[in-house]
Structures are given as C-alpha cells and as structure tokens.
Amino acid sequence: MRISTIQTFNNGNQGIQDNYAKVTRTQEQVSSGKRLLSPADDPVATVRLLQLDQEAGRLEQFKSNMSAATNSLNQEEATLNSVTNILQRVREITLQGGNGALDASDRQALAQELSEREEELFGLFNSRNARGEYLFGGFQSQTPPFVREPDGTYTYEGDQGQRSIQIAGSKQLAINDNGKDLFVDVGNVNRVVTDRTVPVADPATPFPRISLGVVEDKTAYDADFYPNAPVTVRIAPDGSSYEVFETANTANVLASGPIEPNEDNSLQVRIAGVVVTIDGELAGGEEFSIDRGNTADTGEKRSILQNIAFLRETLEDPGNSPEDKLIRRDKLAISLENIDNAMNSVLSVQTSIGARLNVIESTGNENAEVSLINTKVQAELSELDYAEALSRLSLESVVLQAAQQSYVKISGLSLFNLLR
Missing domain, CATH: 1.10.287 (Helix Hairpins)
Structure with a gap:
C-alpha cells in the first residue's frame, strides 16, 4: 500500500x-x-433530566399554591374566630335579655349593642383574603357576597361553590367556604306554628296559652314529624296526657304521651322532636294544632343576620304585660337555640379548616421529600x-x-x- x-x-x-x-x-x-454539555453526550440522561426539570417546576408551583391556600385559610380562620366571639357575645345578650328585672330602657340598650354586632358581622361576612378575593362568595370572589337591602334585610349574592387549588399531582384542596352554607342555611328551631282551638270540655273556661313551637330534636323531627301536617293535639280530660290526630281525620290517632311539668310551672308537650310549652291551668279537653312553618321566621333555615335582627326586634319591643313577657321568653329561647346552631355551624367549618391546614403541612413535607430525591437524581445524571x-x-x-x-x-x- x-x-x-x-x-x-x-x-x-x-x-x-x-x-x-x-x-x-x-x-x-x-x-x-457539568457532565452533559449537549444532548449528544447522553441522550437517555438528557430526556430524564428534562422530565425531572418539569417535575421540579410542578413542585415549585405546588409550593406556591400551598402558600396561597395557607394564607387564604388562615385569613378565613381568623375571620371565623371573630364571628365566634361576636356570636358568644350575642348569646350573652340573649341570656341577659331574659332577666325579668330589666326594664324597657335596659332592653333597648342591649338592642343597641346588638345593632352594632349585626353591623360588625355584616362586615366580617364580606371579608377578603390577601389577593382581594371575597372569602365567603363561593365562586363569585370579585363581588360582595352579602348585600343589605333598603328594608334592612340581607341578601346572599354569592353561590354555593367552593374554590379549590392543586397542591399535589392528584390532590385538590378547598381554599374557601361559601357564605350560604355557613351563615345563611342555619337550622331554625322555630320551624313549626301552633294555633289554639276552643276547649272541648268547657267553652267558658279560659284557654291556656300555647307557646311558639320549637324543634328541639332535628333528627327526630326530620324523621318522624307527620307528612300530613297540620296535626291536632287534644288534651286528656284529666289534663295529664295528650293525643295527636290528623287534623283532617280526628278519628286517626297518630301518637300520645304524658304532659311534662317544667321548672317555671309551665307544662310541656313533646311530639316527634317538637316541644310546645303551655302556660296556665288545663281544664282538660283543650285542642291546638301544630303545622310546618313556611314563612321567613318559621322556615327550616334562618340566617345568622336574620336571627340577630329577630332578637334585636324582640328586645326593642317595650311591652311589659304578662303576655308580652311570655312572648319575649319564647322568642329569646328560640334565638338562643338558633345562636347555638350558628356557633355549631361555624365551629364545624373551623374544624374543617384545621384539617385542611394539616393536609397542606403533610403534603408540603411529602413534596419536599420528592423534591430532594429529584435533586439528588439530577445531580447524579448531570454533575x-x-x-x-x-x-x-x-x-x-x-x-x-x-x-x-x-x-x-x-x-x-x-x-x-x-x-x-
């Protein structure tokens, strides 16, 4: 060659x-x-590095999302703590309002404080988070969820949605709670109405006073209260027991039970989760009806602001006759139960917020571990x-x-x- x-x-x-x-x-x-200066140096490792870079970007976005969720939930939790403190004060006012030693001016002073508390709650219900979004508007985060009408009533303008944010590959977390479920749809114990009829035994005998009906056991009421209401309650001739009939068919006995004495010498009748108080002497044979409520005051739900307005109006009433006092007693008892329902509703959401914050913390720890592993693998492939x-x-x-x-x-x- x-x-x-x-x-x-x-x-x-x-x-x-x-x-x-x-x-x-x-x-x-x-x-x-760097070990890899170009994809040609190690094509397989380069592809893997691209995947790891994408995963690192996702983890960084999840970290940012968790920060936003934490801020929003902490803001909501602080707001609900303030709501709970106000409701506790309203509860104290309700108990004070039942003091028989108070005169009209004393009750008016309590009503004035309730007016201020009502205004304070209205502001809290329209709270915003750090990004300027309304906390309790559902998906409608850019407009105030609660609006005061010219007649002094309140309207919820939001929806029942719950905004969520992604904090992991397949994990979404709710970052707000809508005001309708939280502040509007609060169980109302005064969801039945009563109406007296002429005593059967002796029409000349004064009919004892029948109080506003109160649902004391929601579960029993929902399960057992009669679908064909109204029903008629008939007192036994000796005044010691009662029977319940269909109003449209008094021959059909639905239930019966004893009449129970109360601490203030009144009598109580309990029917399918409903309690009705009777003031006065029973002659026997009296009848009264119980029906499902269908008005703003006797519906199944009553909002927190509506209940406070109801309580304020009760305390503003200057009436001081025996009948006025009994009506005030009944309304204060209803308000107290509804306030307790509202506080339980808020407490339930506060518990949920705490659980969600715990999920954020645990997910953040998991993501940090994944990020550490990714960084280690990236180093092995590229460094x-x-x-x-x-x-x-x-x-x-x-x-x-x-x-x-x-x-x-x-x-x-x-x-x-x-x-x-």
Missing part, C-alpha cells in the same frame, strides 16, 4: 485535532461542573465526577502531547533526504 506524503500530514493533523477536541471538552466539563474528569484530562493531555511530538518527527521524514 502506498502512503503519500499528503496522507501522512493529513493523518497526523486529524489525530492532533481529535485529541485536542477531547482535551477541550474535558476542560469545559471541569470548568462548568461531573471531578476525580474521574481530572484523571481523564491528564491522560488526554499526555496523548495530545505524544501526538504532537510524533507529528513533528514524522513530518520531517522525506525521500529527498536520501538524495543528499
């Missing part, structure tokens, strides 16, 4: 260039600290092993020097040297 002079020069030059490229690449790896790289650089430098020295010697060989 013939070897020409030009071929010798080309082979030597190519060898020097290849070895120089290797030295240069290794030197770049050492200076950058340079300096000991190996420096050893390789020394070897490649020696090979480059040898190639250069051999090229010098070979380039000096020529057939013309033999002619001299």
Whole structure:
C-alpha cells in the first residue's frame, strides 16, 4: 500500500485535532461542573433530566399554591374566630335579655349593642383574603357576597361553590367556604306554628296559652314529624296526657304521651322532636294544632343576620304585660337555640379548616421529600465526577502531547533526504 506524503500530514493533523477536541471538552466539563454539555453526550440522561426539570417546576408551583391556600385559610380562620366571639357575645345578650328585672330602657340598650354586632358581622361576612378575593362568595370572589337591602334585610349574592387549588399531582384542596352554607342555611328551631282551638270540655273556661313551637330534636323531627301536617293535639280530660290526630281525620290517632311539668310551672308537650310549652291551668279537653312553618321566621333555615335582627326586634319591643313577657321568653329561647346552631355551624367549618391546614403541612413535607430525591437524581445524571474528569484530562493531555511530538518527527521524514 502506498502512503503519500499528503496522507501522512493529513493523518497526523486529524489525530492532533481529535485529541485536542477531547482535551477541550474535558476542560469545559471541569470548568462548568457539568457532565452533559449537549444532548449528544447522553441522550437517555438528557430526556430524564428534562422530565425531572418539569417535575421540579410542578413542585415549585405546588409550593406556591400551598402558600396561597395557607394564607387564604388562615385569613378565613381568623375571620371565623371573630364571628365566634361576636356570636358568644350575642348569646350573652340573649341570656341577659331574659332577666325579668330589666326594664324597657335596659332592653333597648342591649338592642343597641346588638345593632352594632349585626353591623360588625355584616362586615366580617364580606371579608377578603390577601389577593382581594371575597372569602365567603363561593365562586363569585370579585363581588360582595352579602348585600343589605333598603328594608334592612340581607341578601346572599354569592353561590354555593367552593374554590379549590392543586397542591399535589392528584390532590385538590378547598381554599374557601361559601357564605350560604355557613351563615345563611342555619337550622331554625322555630320551624313549626301552633294555633289554639276552643276547649272541648268547657267553652267558658279560659284557654291556656300555647307557646311558639320549637324543634328541639332535628333528627327526630326530620324523621318522624307527620307528612300530613297540620296535626291536632287534644288534651286528656284529666289534663295529664295528650293525643295527636290528623287534623283532617280526628278519628286517626297518630301518637300520645304524658304532659311534662317544667321548672317555671309551665307544662310541656313533646311530639316527634317538637316541644310546645303551655302556660296556665288545663281544664282538660283543650285542642291546638301544630303545622310546618313556611314563612321567613318559621322556615327550616334562618340566617345568622336574620336571627340577630329577630332578637334585636324582640328586645326593642317595650311591652311589659304578662303576655308580652311570655312572648319575649319564647322568642329569646328560640334565638338562643338558633345562636347555638350558628356557633355549631361555624365551629364545624373551623374544624374543617384545621384539617385542611394539616393536609397542606403533610403534603408540603411529602413534596419536599420528592423534591430532594429529584435533586439528588439530577445531580447524579448531570454533575461531573471531578476525580474521574481530572484523571481523564491528564491522560488526554499526555496523548495530545505524544501526538504532537510524533507529528513533528514524522513530518520531517522525506525521500529527498536520501538524495543528499
């Protein structure tokens, strides 16, 4: 095989260039600290690094989402703590209002404080989070959820949605609670109405006073109260027991039971979760009806603001007759029960908020562990092993020097040297 002079020069030059490229690449790896300088260095590792980079971006977004969720939930929790404190004060006012020693001016002073508390609650129900979103509007986060009408009543303008945010690959977390479920749809104990009828035994005998009906056991009421209401309650001739009939068919006895004495010398009748108080002497044979309420005051639900307005109006009433006092007693008892229902509703949501904050904390710990593992894998795939790289650089430098020295010697060989 013939070897020409030009071929010798080309082979030597190519060898020097290849070895120089290797030295240069290794030197770049050492200076950058990266093993992969281009996708061609390791295509499989490059794809894996792209996947890990995407996962790191998702984890960073989840971290940002959790921060926003934590801020929103903490703001809501602080607001609900304030609501609970106000409701506790309203409860104290309700108990004070039942003090028989108070006169009209004393009750008016309590009503004035209730008016201020009502205004304070109205402001809290329209609270915003750090991003300016209304906390209790459901999905309607840009407009006030509660609006005061010209007649002094309140309207909920939000919806029943619950905004959620993603905090992990397959985990969504609610960051708010709508005001309708929380502040509007509060169970009303005064959801039945009573109506007296003429005593059967002696029409000349004064009919004892029948109080407003109160639902004391919601579960029993929902399960057992008669679907064909109204029903008629008839007192036994001796006044010690009662029977319940369908109003449309008094021959059909639905239930019966004893009449129970109360601490204030009144009597109580309990029917399917409903309690009715009777004030006065029973002659026997009296009848009264119980029906499901269907008005704003006797519906199944009564909002917190509506209940406070009801309580305020009760205390503002200047009446001081025996009948006025009994009506005030009944209304205060209803208000007290409804306030307790409202506080239980708020407490339930506060418990839920605490659970959601715990989920954020545990999920944050999980994401941090995943992020640490990803960082470790990224380092293994992309970072340079300096000991190996420096050893390789020394070897490649020696090979480059040898190639250069051999090229010098070979380039000096020529057939013309033999002619001299």
